[in-house]
Amino acid sequence: MRLKLFVFLLLLPACMIKGRTFHVANTVVSHDKNESVSVCKAIDALCADIGKVTGTHPEIKVGKAKGARIIIGTYGESKQISALVKKGVLKETDLKGHWESYVITVTKDKNPCLVIAGSDRRGTIYGIYEISKQIGVSPWYWWADVPVRHNENATVDYDYYISGEPSVKYRGVFINDEDWGVKPWASHNYEKELGDIGPRTYARVCELLLRLKGNMLAPAMHSCTGAFYSHPESKLVADSFGIIITTSHCEPLLLNNAAKSEWDSKRDGEWNYKTNKNTIIGKWEARLGEAARFENIYTLAMRGVHDEGMRGNLPMEERVRLIQQVIGDQREMIARHTGKSIADVPQIFVPYKETMDIYENGLCVPDDVTLVWVDDNYGYMKRVSDENEKKRGGRAGVYYHLSYLGAPHDYLWLNTTAPVLMYEELKKSYDSGADRYWLLNVGDIKPMEMGIQTFFDMAWNFSSFNIVNVNNHQAEMLAGIFGSKYKDEFQAVLDEYYRLAWIRKPEYMGFEYEWDDAAHTGLRDTDFSFGNYRDAQRRLADYEGLSNRVEMMARSLGDDNSTLKESFFQFIQYPVQAAYQMNRKFLMAQLNHELYSAGRYAEANWSARQTDMAYDSIRSLNGRYNGMLEGKWNGMMSVPPGFCALYHKKPNVAYTDGEEEKVPGDILEYDSEEKAGLKGCHVVDLAGYDRKTDEVNIIKGMGYDWQVVQLGRPGATPKEIKGQTVPAIEYIFPKVDRDFIDVIVYTVPFWPLHAKRGNAIGISVDGGEKSIYDNRFEEYSRRWKDQVMKNGAEHRVTFAVDKTRPYHTLSFFIGDSGQMIERVIIDWGGLEQSYIGPSGK
Known part of the structure; x- marks a missing residue:
């Protein structure tokens, strides 16, 4: 029995084991003089947080300090941390060589110390802000005004907690389409002296990112906003926080060609590498000379000005050759300016819009470069890595939207992306190797707070999420702020x-x-x-x-x-x-x-x-x-x-x-489904199946009626539908008085995983011949536009039935695994048009 208990305790995460208690009030914080500016900023923030909570502001001492009770340091930089490793208080294997990891422990001394040790500077910072969070300071204390409750007896409980490395290496936000929110707010309110989004705003953004355990920022880049590098202090602020600068798909080598200060066609000529190569290279050389000493992730290749397609109207073969040349020239510049082997510098290639076509037509992206797959701007991933791309040294990443300006319609106002959809699409990507880089288009940051929190929590520890608990994540977040008694209501x-x-x-x-x-x-x-x-x-x-x-x-x-x-x-x-x-x-x-x-x-x-x-x-x-x-x-x-x-x-x-x-x-007035005009129809209760296989899941948190049927696991090998004899799932529906019925199936409008996959499912009635539905579409086609606006693809198929049968059986078969059915209607004459309202059940 004792052995079983011991094994059980070993299997528990460190954070679940009741640790030693440490009171954070009336304390002294110590760090070495070698600590980076970014770590020192976080230490200052922690002391301010302790002051807000307890009413007592800790004293900060540099170097080994008598009476210090919170010791903070970075492995390889801090002598105090090295000493604690030698004493056995910290294990070197938990820190050495790890990316952005931290250890938190409370020593066993008579007067215990709280120790926060990071494997690198951001690991230390994350450990610091984890303590802030534990004593009641939300990452959203400033950006969403979450109050900090006074608690003069605030404590943290730790034995020996190891964070481990984040699930995704680079995690950040893209401030975009800022014209109607953060730009006017910063220009006329928060930074009205500057009249722009500048270093003061970016300082707030960087702090938020670190509290969310993020590490990179793609700055605002519309023409209404001064380019990030046009305010020299902005890049210094980002570096002082330890934030990596990345850029969007249309900003190669950190150059924002949407801003007149960066690229003016009247001054600089056409943004065309074939006809104006020297001018473009000159701009890139200047930017790298200015910025290469900082921590950056470099976007390779090029598109047109801002969000336009590539200039020149070239045949596809020539486009491929030209972009191949662009990438080669860019990598030579990066290596020269950074003084590093090019394989050691993080670079991304984002196949967005027309660059996806260029890639699919033979562009060779170097193996060390990260392929950043994009959603279709509406939350549905356009593709993920295939079997060959999974083997790339640079791995893959994701560019995902919570906000978008473009066809068929913008959604810049409210946060309405269902958490389960976000999880499902990111999981497809993650399982296919997209663990290197996640960038979230957040619009103006506000009011996307809950979606941002979910995204960063997944990016930090994806294994803690599943298709069930992700739908509870935001309610739990709100309950943690406003009170657990509201959790069910939230x-x-x-x-x-x-x-x-x-x-x-x-x-x-x-x-x-x-x-x-x-x-x-x-x-x-x-x-x-x-x-x-x-x-x-x-x-x-x-x-x-x-x-x-x-x-x-x-x-x-x-x-x-x-x-x-x-x-x-x-x-x-x-x-x-x-x-x-x-x-x-x-x-x-x-x-x-x-x-x-x-x-x-x-x-x-x-x-x-x-x-x-x-x-x-x-x-x-x-x-x-x-x-x-x-x-x-x-x-x-x-x-x-x-x-x-x-x-x-x-x-x-x-x-x-x-x-x-x-x-x-x-x-x-309205009363029931009968009054809703659905006579002559039967809306299938998706959870009320007659039988199903283990490959099928009923998932809550998506769909017109807030549940969907998932036919198989995304990424599994496709199946030949015609030869299948055992349905994946079956439903019984009542006797009808017609010889023919229409089965109307609404599916979630996923894209095929990649070029070798489709969106096929099989449908049959009463064991008869199968009808195969494969939802294929092209971006910007009428079919695609209608689907993303409705969050559903509609398929109607007619089946002959024997009206003397006392009941009928509707069967579905797995083709391309992972398809989701969000509604099924059996119609024998009552449905006059598409019905997308609630089923009324």
């Missing part, structure tokens, strides 16, 4: 918030397409129905209930003179209530149009006023956001108009003078 709110946004993002409620033809441009009424399906009523009621729910939670927080309510507003109340008002605005406008056309003018007047009120409510919510905390965030929050989107505007409505307002009660 889970329910977030599930509903993400589900409604999955069906249709708030930014898409104008049912417009951007950068499109005339037939698809401009605001129009939604696909939700006030008539047949009554899913418009259901959507409004669901959002209203959600909004009321967070309002009641906000009121229950009380008034403790802290920033708790303001933090709650930023994290959850503003996104929920703003999303509700955006939906209310467009759905009430649609109802106005329908009522006015029907001659119900009094009721049309009522719905028109509801539209106006919703529009005003969004403005009011924005005003509250920008005005709270004495205007701390003034300029940060608006409904970004993009460059050609119209959803931020008030839709046209019709008023009739002289008519009273009347509530259209008969229309706004």
Whole structure:
């Protein structure tokens, strides 16, 4: 029995074993003089954090100090850490040669010391900020105003904790499309003396990254913003924090050609390597001369200016040759300026948009370079490494979006990417070798806080997540801030918030397409129905209930003179209530149009006023956001108009003078699925299968009804559907009075893993001939645009059935493993159009 207990304790993570208790108040912090500036900054921050929590600010002493009770140091730099290794307090094998790792221990002395030792400077910094987190200082204490609660008896409990290396080597954010948030906020508020995003803002960003255990930053780069290197202090600030600078796919060798200060076609000529090579090389040489002494990750190859395609309109064969030459020239420059072997310098190649085609057509990317795979800007990975690419020395990485400006529609406003989708797509990538570099497009940082936290927690320790617990991650985060008693409520709110946004993002409620033809441009009424399906009523009621729910939670927080309510507003109340008002605005406008056309003018007047009120409510919510905390965030929050989107505007409505307002009660009421116009149909309960194989999972946290069926594990070997005799999953559905039925299958619109894979599933009814559905599409095609806007691909197939059978069996077969079914409808005459609203179950 004793042996079993001993083995059990050995298997527990160090952080789960109750350690020795250390009181952080009234203490002295000691570090060696050799510590880097970045570690010293973090030590200062820790002392400030202890002061905020306990009311007593620790004294900092350099060198071995009598009475020191917190000892901080980096392996190979700190004599104190070396001495503790020799004494056996620290194990050298836990630090030597490890990337960004740390050890935290409390010594066994009569007057114990807290020891924080890092394998390198960032490892030490992460250990420092882990203590801050343990005593109650959130990484979001400044960026989301999470209050720091006073606790003069604050303690940490550690025996001997080893962090281990991060799951992903390089982890960072890209501040992008900053025109409507962080740029006006910094220019007119936080850095109004500079009038730009500059070193003061970047200092706050760098600190946040370190507290999140990140290590790299891709700075803002739109033309409205001064280029990162145009403010010389910015690069010094990043280096002083220990943050690596990387750049987006369109900024080769740290050069931002979207900024006039960096590249001006009137001054510099065309951004064309074939015709203007010397000028371009001159720019790169100058940038490397300025920046190569710092820690950077270099983007190779080139695109056009900013986010445009490569200039020159060259045939594909010549494009491949030219980019091959560009990469060779760039690597020679990098090696010369850094003085290092080129294989020792981190470099990335990002096959984004047209550069993916160049890569697929034969571009040879050197083996030591990291391939950074991209999503399609809407959360779906366009591809991952194939079997040969998995063997690359440079491994692979990911560029993922929480915010995007582009076709078919921008989503720059709210954080609505479902955590389970993010996990699923990142896991596909990670399992295929993408463990070197993860970059997250975060837009303006705010209000993407929860998505950012989930991303960085996965990047740090991916093995701690699975397809079940990832959906609970953000609720647990919020419960840790606002109280564990709210955990279940937070889970329910977030599930509903993400589900409604999955069906249709708030930014898409104008049912417009951007950068499109005339037939698809401009605001129009939604696909939700006030008539047949009554899913418009259901959507409004669901959002209203959600909004009321967070309002009641906000009121229950009380008034403790802290920033708790303001933090709650930023994290959850503003996104929920703003999303509700955006939906209310467009759905009430649609109802106005329908009522006015029907001659119900009094009721049309009522719905028109509801539209106006919703529009005003969004403005009011924005005003509250920008005005709270004495205007701390003034300029940060608006409904970004993009460059050609119209959803931020008030839709046209019709008023009739002289008519009273009347509530259209008969229309706004809804009752059940029968009243929703789904007669003659059967919506399959995906979790109510008759039988399934072990290869199939029911996953919650995605899909129109917030659960999906996953047919097999992504990455598994594809199967030949035709010869299969055993279905992966089967459903029984009732007798029908027709000879034919339509099976409508909605799948999550994944891309094939790579060129050798597809998206095939098999479907059959009553054991008959299988129909194979393989969702293939091209980026920017109408099919793809519709799918990403709807978060679903629709396939309708007709089957002959024997109407004398008492029941029928619907079977699905695995083709390309990992496909997800989000809804199935059996239709024998009741479904007049696509139905994407809630199933009503």
